[in-house]
Amino acid sequence: MLNLVRGIWLVFLHLFHRPETIQYPEERPYMPPRFRGRIVLTRDPDGKERCVACYLCSVACPVDCIALQATQDEHGRRYPAFFRINFSRCIFCGFCEEACPTYAIQLTPDFEMCEYHRESMVYEKEDLLISGPGKHPDYNFYRVAGLAIGGKDKGEAEHEAPPVDLHGLMP
């Protein structure tokens, strides 16, 4: 019986507590940087797009919401001819970000992407591509991997070591 009275009293004391509610449109919740929200395609520190159209994100995607078509420029550099994410299917699992070898595809803390029409949920490459490098500001895939340019293969330019033979046993 006393427990009941104590329970009522403890509930009453909550009269003097602050509400936990964040009144959303006026007050903004804190979004952690690693929050998995809207997906973007990032660029190199040089300003070129990072995506090499390897299809790994598309393969990793459990709901198959990523569609892209690879193509090449005159130097043989691969890039996506189109890159399409259907956000009405996307479950924001972040597997595409983990699969990406070039840190091109990244998830951002933005979650406000409501639309009145389903077709508007399909984002094309120009909607996805941002102007900055995203979460890895200094990373440039071709600085690490090397790049073949017209007439010269990887490692054949001045001050360059030949690339490691991945299939060799020696260190």
Add this chain to the structure above:
Amino acid sequence: MSMTVRTIVIVLIVLFGALFAAAGMIWVERRLLAVWQDRYGPNRVGPFGLAQVLADMVKIFSKEDWIPPFADKVVFVLAPAVILITVLMSFVVIPIGPYFRVADLNIGLLFFLAMSSMGVYSIVLAGWASNSKYSLLGGMRAAAQMLSYEVFLGLSLVGVAMIAGSFNLQEIVNAQRNLWFCIPQFMGLIIFYIASLAETRRTPFDMPEADSELVAGFHTEYSAIKFGAFFVGEYAGIVLNSAMITTFFFGGWLGPSWLPPLVWFLVKTALLVCTYVLIRAALPRLRYDQLMSFGWKVLLPLCLLNLIVTGGVLLAITGGG
């Protein structure tokens, strides 16, 4: 003639006051529950979310008023009206101010008890007429619960009537000029409060509705305005019982003269209404057998003990005269 006009005005004020209070309870309950659960509650529509009541009204009036084909139509339609009528009838006897009441019944207390007993019919008939098992279960639970707690509701008031020497609510209030009955009749207050919780089917005793077990109990099949009538009936019942507790135990409209009696009455009633919401926020639902055994094994002996002690003390004071 002027007396008739005055009476009609008072009747209208009390009627609409009770209905507005019951409608306002929607907002009060949701905001207060929210406060006690560290939330805000409805605060979007209008100032402090007050227009939420209006929005809810519009919504419930514009819903489809559906009568199930398997229901007993006449009774099904009558049941929600009965609860509203009985609750609103009880407001007739409440002395809101020294000269502000609808009827000065010399059997006011008995009238209140009679009306709250009649309210049971509404629930039972609703459960029966719906012709569905959840409704029937809710109705049966309500019948058993409300009939047994009716006993304690009545017995706890006998002490008050004994001290006041009258069934007239105005005289009961006047008898509290020196000392509110919440002190000599403390046990009566507690029992009356618990019984009134059961009468209004509020949380620790909300078995007739029991959302988690019986869908919505006796009003499972009800929609639109009939559903609304049950809710207004329940909320009006809370306001009524708070007003009754104020009248019987907290001196009704009595109070220091820096506020008018009417305001004293309303303030006390409002505070008591808040305690009903507080109990709803704090206590879980009892099991059905616990409810019954608590009633008959704890409250009944306490009631009788309270009666004997009150009677004995009164006899000792008045010297058997």
